[in-house]
Structures are given as C-alpha cells and as structure tokens.
Amino acid sequence: MQIQVNTDRHIPGDDTLTDSIREELQHALKRFDEHVTRIEVHLSDQNGENRGGADDIRCLIEARIEGHQPNVVTHDAASVKQAFTGATDKIKRVLSTTIERMKSH
Template identity: 50%
Template sequence: MKIQVNSDNHIDSTSRLEDWVRSTVEGALAHYDEHLTRVEVHLSDENGDKPGPDDMRCQMEARPKGHQPVSVSHKASSLDQAVEGAATKLNHALEHMFGKLRNKRAGANALATEETSGNTDALLQEEFLENDQALHS
C-alpha cells in the first residue's frame, strides 16, 4: 500500500511530519495492506493563519483493489488529533465495507449450497419413487 501525504500552504510539511503520518496510517490500516493500492492523506488548516477550534482537517482516501475509493475526514484542534481521528474513521469505514462484502459472499455461498442441496433432495426423492414403483409393480 502506497501512502501519499499532501498539505496546504498553511501547514509546514516536513519529512518528519510525513513519516509520522505514514506510520500512523500504516498502523491503523495494516490488516488491509493487501487490499489497498493507495491511501491519499490531505492535511489542511481550515482557518489559515487565524487560530480557531477544530480548524485542522485531515482527509484520507483509500483505494481498495477493484472497488470505489473510500473517503473520510476529521477536524480537530491539533494536526495529530486530526490525523489519528481520520485514520480511525477510515479503519471503521473499511471494516464496514469489507464486512458487507464478506456477508454478501457468505450469503451467495449459502444460497449455492442450498440450491445444490435442493437438487440432491430432488434426485433422492425421484430415486425413491422409482424404487417404490419397482417394488409395487
């Protein structure tokens, strides 16, 4: 999984900040590593140079293989909190998406098994009726 970090003009993006963001995202999404091609992280200061509550924003977009992108954002008073909050939200969103896919596959497998079982029951019933007719003839 590739992690790309972007920031606006109001955030002093250093290699140390980018490394920390990457490690935070990797830690939060490690169990989805095989399923994601890329995660884009966008850091911004909503109010620019003016201070304010919850003015730091982190948007994360994950690109699951073969599926539409999943995007979340989190606002907080510090950049650390914004990144950690967005990473947690993205983890939950991916958990939900992959959980739905697993349930959908499990339902399809159960249906296929039920159809196969139904065919087997029909064949057994047909065989029983043929044997019953042969005995009574």
C-alpha cells in the same frame, strides 16, 4: 499499500511529519493491506495562518480498494495530531465495514 501525504501551504509538510503519518497509518491499517492499494492523506488549515479557531485543522483520508470507489473520511480538530487520529479511527471503521460487505457477497 502506497501512502501519499499532502499538506496545504499553512501546514509544513516536512519529512518528519510525512514519515510519522506513513508509519502510523501502516501500523493502524495493517490488517487491510491485502485489500487497500493506495491511501491519500490531505492536511489543511481551514482558517488559514492568520486566524485561529477551534477545530480548524482538517485531515481527509482517502482509501482506495481495488475495483471499488474510494472511501473518504474527514475529521476536524485543533491540531494536526488530533485531526489525523480522528480521521484514522474513522477510516478503520469504514474499511472494516466495506471489506466485511465484500466478503459477504
């Protein structure tokens, strides 16, 4: 499973952040390994650097299953960690449902 991490110009996308996200996703989505070919993570600050605000960090996770349309989830939170954790929980539920449906057909 390939994992690509993208950030906007307001969130520093250094190697520490990227490696941490990759590790956590590989662990969290391990049971979907044989189905998921690619994961893309997009982190963005919805308000920009000059304006604060509650829940202004967005994490979008796109998971691609071979032969199917991508599954996409988003989660908004006050920090990168919270946004990523929320989006990870959502994509796990979506993938679980999608793969169960694939198996039942």
